[in-house]
Amino acid sequence: MAAFVLNGTRFIYDENKKNITFEVTNNAGQMYGGQVWVDNTSEGNGIYMVPQPPFFKVGAKQKQIIRIMKTDSSLPTDRESLFWLNVQEVPPKPDVKESHGSVLA
Template identity: 40%
Template structure:
């Protein structure tokens, strides 16, 4: 889950105080929209004592919301302190591929309330962004976890190539070589029917170690981690 801080109002002189763990909290790190249901939902709560304005929207992985076949309701509402509400996600069109999963971003932004006292203030809105994955009916019998166990790994010099031959998105918790974690800054989600190349750890690449052991751990539909898988390179 990504969190982004947005500065809404600023002045030359202000005092900034951000309470720990305050603001909008989502009831999950991802939403799996299964095509055999009319809608999916996620809980949103306000952990602060003051009311907040909550804004929600769905966008594509390219950052646009004009091509999303989903709507979210309510898109804008007031959420009192220490209260919660339910966001409902509804698919309007059936134009998505039916032979593989599709990925979107669900964004929820909390805008704190302010007192009308004419004082200079800095208002901070925190945006939560989580994955929304559409799963067609034809794929409901399988799972991304079973697919993650069948990933193909191939060493190419100082590179290791991961290939996903399944119709599911594979979400990594980590990938390690001989206990050293690979940098996943470029991609930690492997799309269906795709491959990606990762740089080997500097120590392994420099020493050209043979017989390396690669291990990976995938994240399931509920945001939990699964058992570790291993393969010899």
């Protein structure tokens, strides 16, 4: 079961705004790390938006606010552009006794 839950499935970035925000909630009973990035789906693989913070830790049953900021104003204004928002959870390192072998991180 996933630890992270987002407060939406689609986010619309109005060209007049400086940024948009969304929440990542950790529903797990322990701290998790997270990574966020934005993928461009068009032919030109330019970087038009960046998340802040791109890496974070969020405690058990806590929330993290992520801000998406536009970095390039050369997006077309006569049509919509589609980007993929990626949120990856990084679970804590498992507790392993020395007699059970090694752990890959």
